Amino acid sequence: MTEVHHNPDSWEGWYWGATHHWGGSMRVGQSETYGTVEDCLKEAEMVVFWSSNPESNSGAYGALEGTIRRQWLKEAGIKLVHIDPYYNDSIQLLGGKWIAPRPTSSPALAIAIAYVWMTEGTYDKKYIETRTHGFEKWRDYVLGVSDGIPKSPEWQESETGVPASDVRALAREWASKKTYLGAGAWGNGHGGACRNATGIQWARTMVCLIAMQGLGKPGVNMGNLQWGTPLDFNFYFPGYAEGGMSGDYSHTAMGVTLYQRMPQLPSINTNTQVIPRMQLPEAIIDGKAEGYVWNGSSIEAQFQKITYPKPGFSPVHMLWKYGGSLIASMPNSSRYINMFRHPNLEFLVSQNIWLQGDTEFADIILPACTNFERYDISEWAGLGGYAHHGEQQLNHRVITFQHKCIEPLGESKSDFWIFQKICERLGLAAYFTEGVGELGWVKRQFDGSDLPKHISWKEFIRKGYFVVPTEKEEQRAPLSWNWFYEGRKKDVPEPMPLPSDYSEEYLKGLQTQSGKIEFDCESLKRFDPLSEDRPPIAKYQRPAESPNAKGYEDFPLQLISPHPRFSFHTQMDGKDSFLNDIPDHRVLVDGYYYWVLRIHPEDAKTRGIRENDLVRLYNARGSVVCAAKVTHRMLRGVVHSYGSSGVYDPVGEPGKSTDRGGCVNLLSSSKSQIGKAHSMGASCCQIEVERWNAGEVTMPAEEEKRKAVAA
Amino acid sequence: MKKWNLIVDVVKCTNCNLCTLANQDEHVDNTFEGYSAPMPRHGHRWIDIRSNERGSGPVMDVAYLPVMCQHCDDAPCMKAAKNGAVTKRDDGIVHIDPVKAKGQKAIADACPYGAVRWNEELQLPQHWFFDAHLLDRGWKEPRCVTVCATGALKSVKVTDEEMAAIKSREGLRELQPELATKPRVHYKNLDRYTHEFVGGTVVNTVNGVTDCVADAKVRLERSGAVVGEAVTDAYGEFKIDGLKPDSGRYGIVIEVAGRVAKRLDVDLKKSVYVGRVELAA
Numbered sequence: 001m002t003e004v005h006h007n008p009d010s011w012e013g014w015y016w017g018a019t020h021h022w023g024g025s026m027r028v029g030q031s032e033t034y035g036t037v038e039d040c041l042k043e044a045e046m047v048v049f050w051s052s053n054p055e056s057n058s059g060a061y062g063a064l065e066g067t068i069r070r071q072w073l074k075e076a077g078i079k080l081v082h083i084d085p086y087y088n089d090s091i092q093l094l095g096g097k098w099i100a101p102r103p104t105s106s107p108a109l110a111i112a113i114a115y116v117w118m119t120e121g122t123y124d125k126k127y128i129e130t131r132t133h134g135f136e137k138w139r140d141y142v143l144g145v146s147d148g149i150p151k152s153p154e155w156q157e158s159e160t161g162v163p164a165s166d167v168r169a170l171a172r173e174w175a176s177k178k179t180y181l182g183a184g185a186w187g188n189g190h191g192g193a194c195r196n197a198t199g200i201q202w203a204r205t206m207v208c209l210i211a212m213q214g215l216g217k218p219g220v221n222m223g224n225l226q227w228g229t230p231l232d233f234n235f236y237f238p239g240y241a242e243g244g245m246s247g248d249y250s251h252t253a254m255g256v257t258l259y260q261r262m263p264q265l266p267s268i269n270t271n272t273q274v275i276p277r278m279q280l281p282e283a284i285i286d287g288k289a290e291g292y293v294w295n296g297s298s299i300e301a302q303f304q305k306i307t308y309p310k311p312g313f314s315p316v317h318m319l320w321k322y323g324g325s326l327i328a329s330m331p332n333s334s335r336y337i338n339m340f341r342h343p344n345l346e347f348l349v350s351q352n353i354w355l356q357g358d359t360e361f362a363d364i365i366l367p368a369c370t371n372f373e374r375y376d377i378s379e380w381a382g383l384g385g386y387a388h389h390g391e392q393q394l395n396h397r398v399i400t401f402q403h404k405c406i407e408p409l410g411e412s413k414s415d416f417w418i419f420q421k422i423c424e425r426l427g428l429a430a431y432f433t434e435g436v437g438e439l440g441w442v443k444r445q446f447d448g449s450d451l452p453k454h455i456s457w458k459e460f461i462r463k464g465y466f467v468v469p470t471e472k473e474e475q476r477a478p479l480s481w482n483w484f485y486e487g488r489k490k491d492v493p494e495p496m497p498l499p500s501d502y503s504e505e506y507l508k509g510l511q512t513q514s515g516k517i518e519f520d521c522e523s524l525k526r527f528d529p530l531s532e533d534r535p536p537i538a539k540y541q542r543p544a545e546s547p548n549a550k551g552y553e554d555f556p557l558q559l560i561s562p563h564p565r566f567s568f569h570t571q572m573d574g575k576d577s578f579l580n581d582i583p584d585h586r587v588l589v590d591g592y593y594y595w596v597l598r599i600h601p602e603d604a605k606t607r608g609i610r611e612n613d614l615v616r617l618y619n620a621r622g623s624v625v626c627a628a629k630v631t632h633r634m635l636r637g638v639v640h641s642y643g644s645s646g647v648y649d650p651v652g653e654p655g656k657s658t659d660r661g662g663c664v665n666l667l668s669s670s671k672s673q674i675g676k677a678h679s680m681g682a683s684c685c686q687i688e689v690e691r692w693n694a695g696e697v698t699m700p701a702e703e704e705k706r707k708a709v710a711a
Numbered sequence: 712m713k714k715w716n717l718i719v720d721v722v723k724c725t726n727c728n729l730c731t732l733a734n735q736d737e738h739v740d741n742t743f744e745g746y747s748a749p750m751p752r753h754g755h756r757w758i759d760i761r762s763n764e765r766g767s768g769p770v771m772d773v774a775y776l777p778v779m780c781q782h783c784d785d786a787p788c789m790k791a792a793k794n795g796a797v798t799k800r801d802d803g804i805v806h807i808d809p810v811k812a813k814g815q816k817a818i819a820d821a822c823p824y825g826a827v828r829w830n831e832e833l834q835l836p837q838h839w840f841f842d843a844h845l846l847d848r849g850w851k852e853p854r855c856v857t858v859c860a861t862g863a864l865k866s867v868k869v870t871d872e873e874m875a876a877i878k879s880r881e882g883l884r885e886l887q888p889e890l891a892t893k894p895r896v897h898y899k900n901l902d903r904y905t906h907e908f909v910g911g912t913v914v915n916t917v918n919g920v921t922d923c924v925a926d927a928k929v930r931l932e933r934s935g936a937v938v939g940e941a942v943t944d945a946y947g948e949f950k951i952d953g954l955k956p957d958s959g960r961y962g963i964v965i966e967v968a969g970r971v972a973k974r975l976d977v978d979l980k981k982s983v984y985v986g987r988v989e990l991a992a
Contacts, residue, residue, distance in 0.1 A: 055725055064727060064860030071723075071861065092773045093725040093861070097946050100768055163987070165914050166946060169923040173945045566728065578735045581753055582728050588754075632767040 002316050003251070005274035005306060005678075008294045010060075010563075011386075012679040013194030013203030014184075016534070019299055020521035021207040023511025026296045026496035028386045029203065030189030032480035034492045036180070036221050036228030037069055039479050043219030045177035046079040048170075049096075050184075050206065051106065051192030052224050053088040056565040057185035059226040061381040062393035069225040070094055079177065081170060083109070085560060086598070086640050087633035099170065100635045101160035102547075103558045103684040104198045107540040109167065110205035112156040114142050116171035117212055123175065124214035131484065132211055133512070134520025138537045151540075159542065161635070174213070181210045182224025186393075189222075191563055197543035197681035200673050204538035211517045216485025227393050228480070232471035233493045236261070237399050237449040239384015239391075244445060246432070253385030256495060262448035267432050273313040276306055276678045278670055280326075281335035283308050285342050287315060291678030296386055298501055299511055299523045306678070318347040323368075325357030325570045328644040328663050331682035332621050332670040337361070337655030351418060356570060357648045357663070368415050369408035376402040377442045388494050397468035399451065401442070401461050414438060484510065533674040545669055545686050547637060555619045555686040557603065557639050561664050562683060564642035573646030574661070586662075587612055587627035590694065595647075595662020597626035598640040599689065604630045609691055616658065616692040617641070619685065622666030623658040625651075625692050639689060643682075658692075713868045714803030715782070715841055715895065717856075718883060722900040723863035724760070724775040730855035730864060731758045734839060737854050746844040748809040748833050755828045757839035758855055763904050765982035770910030770950055774903035777864065779855075780805060780826045780838040781886065781894035788836070791821035802868070803895050804841045812836050823890050841866075908952040909977055911985040913943050913965055916992075923947030924990065928966040933959075947987075954979055965990070 008015040014029030024030055040047065054066055073080065073094065080096030082088065085103050101109050117123040118139055128135050137146075144150035153164035153171075183206045185191035193202045214220050236257065238244065243252035247266035249259050275283045276291025283289035289308045295301035309315050326336040339345060340361035350362035353370055379399045383390030391397050408414065413421075416438045423432040436444065446457060455466050483491045489507035497511040509515025513522040524536040533541070542549075547556060566585040567573035579585050586593040589612060597615055609615055609628050617624045617639075626641055634640055647661030648654075659666055668682035734757050738750035750757065758779040765772050782805045789797045789805070796811035797818060807827070812818055818836035819829040827838045842853035856866045867877070874897075877883065883897035898904075909931060913924040929949040931939035938961070939951035954961075958979050965973040965988060972990045977983060 055727075064729070067725075067860045087768065087771060087773070089725055093723075095772070097944070097948070098769045098771075163914075163921070165921045165923045169925075169946045576752070578732050578739070578752075581735070581756055582731070584726065632764055632771055633773065635768065 001269045001271050002273045002275060002308075002313070003269065003271070004277050004280055005291070006277050006294055007291075007678045007680050009195070009680055010191050011189060011194060012673060012681070013199030013201070014189040015294065015296075016302065016674065016677045016679050017200035017538075018189070018203040018207050019302075020518065020523045021204060021211075021512070021538075022517050023299060023497060023501075025299050025301065025511060026386065026498075027388065027494075028189070028296060030186070031222035032492055032494065033186075033188050033223065033227035033389075033392060034477040034494075035230070035479035035482075036187075036223035037225055038228075038230060039218060039221060040180050040223055040225060040228070041069075041072060041076060041078075043178055044078060044180045044221075045219065046081065046173065046179040047073060047182055047224060048081045048083065048174065048179060049090060049182045049224055050083045051194075051202070052082075052182040052184055052187060053084065053086075053090045053192070053562070054182075054185055054187070054224050054226045055089040055093050057191055057563055059186055059381070059393040060190070060563070060568070061383065061390060062226065065394045066226040067093075068395075069229075073225065079173070081173075085558075085635040085638045086562075089565065097170075099162055099166055101162050102635065103560050103638060104193075104196050104543050104546060105156075105160040106193050107198050107201035107205045107538070108151070108156040108159040109162055110202070110209055111142055111151045111538075111540055112153045112164075112167050113171040113174065113209060114138075114205075114212060115151045115155075116153065116168055117175055118142060120172070120175070122172070123212040124217070127214040127217075127485070128212065131516055133514040133516040133518045133522075134537070138208065138519040141537055141539060159540070178217070178219030179213060180219070180221055180223050181206060182226075183222065185226070185563070187222060187224030187226050193683075195680060195683040196560075197545060197669070197671070197673055197684065198541070199681060199683075200534060200677075200679065201538060201540055205540075207517065208519060208538055211519070214485065215517070216479075216481030216483070218479070218482070221479070221481060229392050229395055230471065230476050231389075231392055231394075231397050232468050232475070233389055233392075233477055234471065234475060235397065235450045235468045237379045237382060237397075237451065238262075238445065239382040239387070240378065241383055241385025241387070245441060256385065256388075258448065262444055265431055265434055267428070271313070273308065273310040274306055275308045275316070278331065278672070278678060278680060279308075281339035284316060284319075284339045284344050287344070291672070292676060294678065297498065300527070302677070303527050317345075319345060319349070321348065321350045321352070321358055321362065323352055325359075325644070325646065325648070327357040327648045328570045328646065328665060330670075331665055331668040331680055333663060333665045333668075334622050334655045335670065341655070351415070353412075354570075354575060354646070356574060356646050361654075366418050367410065367412040368418065369412040371402060372405045373408040373412070374402075374414035374416070375404050375439045375442050377445050378402065388496070396470075398465055399449075399468070400465045401463075403461075403464065416441070528676060531674075531676070534676070543681070545671075547686065549686075552686040555688045557637060557687050557689060558684055559617065559639050559641065559664065559667060559687045560684050561641055561643035561668065564644060567642075567644070567646060569644045570646035573644075575646065584629070587629075589614055589627055592660070594625065594627040594660065595641060595645050595664070596629050597689065598629045598631050598634050600634040600636045600638070601630050601632060602636055603634075603639070603689075604628060607690060609689070614692045614694065615689050617664065617667060617687050617689050619667050619687045621668075624662060624664050624666055625658055625660040626662055626664075639687070712801065713870055714801075714874075715846070716803070716867050716869065716874050717779075717782075717841070717896045718865045718867065718877075718881075718899060719777055719896060720863045720865070720899040721774050721776055721903045723861040724777055725861055725863075726760055726762065726775045727860065728760060729858040729860065730777060731756055731760065733854040733858045734758050737842065743844040746806075746809070747837065747840060748830070748835055750837060751830055751832065755830070755837065757826075757828065757837065759826075765903075765908060766910055766984045768984070769912070770948055770984045771982075772903065776898075776904050778824060778826060778886065779896065780822075780840065781824055781892065781896045782841065784893035784895065786892060787821040787823060788818045788827055791815075791817040800843070802846075804843050805838070806840060806843065807836055807838060809835060823892070824886060902953055906952065907954045907956050907958075907979060907982040908950050909939075909954065909961065909963065909979065909983055909985065910948065910950040911963070912987045913947040913949070913973075913990065914987050915990040921989075924967060927972070930964040930966070932962040932964060956981060
């Protein structure tokens, strides 16, 4: 069996970029998070939210638990700055200064802030000297010593559209106040600008900026109060990334903690051939694909190239599609539709709860039941693995027993049941189930955790949940990065990096070769010192797909497509759910619920578009119909539509006609952010928008164009 | 006699829609004998969230306004009802009897807030009835309040005298006081919905370098009188709020270090961002 190998989709810039500066490979290049809620509220005087909209993204797993903490920010009079081309939901609720750079230009803005600090001497020089490596080389780039271009606030104006005066004001206020940097939805990374074409550049500059202000000093850290609550981290319950069965400790985080507590038979797939997910259609249709691996065990693990087909292995004939929707969530996703329909893919199985997107292309559909129709156990926001202690976005740790409310409806069955039946036919049922049923596996997970020390199995089932008691104050996790700032050994409760990754001594310094924050990345110098798209120091380069760029003259608008606010990926959208009635989610026009496009009033006016008009978003890759919301919340020249509609509804031939379900990823680019990576840069692309007449089915002129560009 | 009231803080509403969704979860497909018939799956938002955008980037704001049955003490729907289909409970809640109200579209049409919905299939007027079925079983709050994460919705059960004191202490207002329906839903920070602002950015260019001007005093004048004041922040931005829409001409006076540095006029219709005001120009 060949694995479809994921790119680090919501973390791209941090994994491929930031990790070379400060390590953290086992957090996908993101920052530590412990103790930051208390430190931020006590010590910080300002928080910069950069491409960070926690009120919309809810930490992906944390519902509105973080909201009250951010309301405290407001009550405490802590200054807030929001950097986002969209006047986002967090600005709306919390207020503060709104700075709106054009999408993909944030690295230029960041470098210009560093320029002000360097020229005015307003950075932590002692920290730079003792805790960082290679600053001089980056300084020479920023000041223009090495290339003759000073990266001043005036320099960045033409890239970002942000007035130089705003950049200077921000740089000065930031330097004069103890400031938290909330980058991405989680504040320590994840989502936002790390997923566009300059995401790697952006994440790298974020590390450089916070390093210049002394990361780890009280009041100077990464975060937006989404993570970092004080909880009892000594209590063990496995996160979802730790797997739970089949002994798969190489593709899950099981080896971190769970395997020792819950031994299992290794029914794991041993085949090492993989296909990079973003090139899956090319792998099937053209028979070959290339990428780089997502493996967080060390900084250098990502330098390993993946090639398909792998020598000595069989090409793929059949695809088992388990959950999700590639059409909605993968870039330039007509490619996947073409793959589903291509003769090289001889057999497609779809195991899914919903008849959505991809499911309908399957030869065999295995209808899985919902979580209301089967037993399970889990901790809310307990992610484990790359998001170790993910529960620290909540105010309490809550572990729930998931009762089966009803028997599975229709022909649907639980995933466990489906796999068990398949294994029976393979003669592997006993090996797979280990003689235990679904509820038995739940009990094994219960027994493997610290729950039995506090509550009996029967009482847990009766009550349905367990709230982990608050930790004693003296056991509270220390503040992240403070150990590094003060020169102590690492003392935060995360088991990473692994011992072999310390250069000097176990727990001393960072995972980087120098053990310091590296402005001039030694790992990149070893791997590819002359790389132009990922040089050893963080530089700004405008992406090939940008306004007025060659080949995109007909598509002047930048479409940003962030994670949706009201649905989660494709979950909860479509399916006749209540969300259809939220006018910021879908709009009812002539009996059909359309996905929403946000557009600036001037951009709407020049195109004759009014509120709730049906509009067609198009470029050479595809065509999608949405309902227009005309709003000053958009920067001019930028339009906004959430990235993963749960409905794919082509008006003509699938993959070759306009979609009125709202899958805007039909328009995004599948180009990797940099050559030697497998990194999505799809959250921003160039498009044009026009009013749509419901009768229009095909676009012959555009078909011609698509053939010509064939991007 | 203690009665129910709902307090809505407009500044704290962030359009998460949890109140609306919880209400749908409670009422779609569910009948509560003596209280209500099922809510239609789509098309009814018994708790509707309206929005108001003011100004333009970078100085703008967006306010959300949850609107539901106002549980008026002098309710137009009660007057429009026949057979005593709409009654006022002792605890202040307006009750629409799901049996007696059948076929009475006039009840829905009578609501000046648009908060009584007409269920075409069941031929019934329907509204957010404060989850009286839950309160009567001992719940302390209706579901919309239990799910509100920001504190934008708060329910209080107090005497009318106590409520009057809360209203004046917290500056609560009625949605449309001109209707004089004596609503039991009260709004805080309603200015964000009913009033306008004037905003701008003060900058100064010296030796070819433009910088934001912080701590400039900005006065808004009308017929010689000062009607509003603000001090610019680190980004040179100011915002003077609480102005009436379409209120005509104002003078903006910008003072730096005790001296008038700039004057300009604005004709206020809706909230306006006057742009970057260059002192050197």
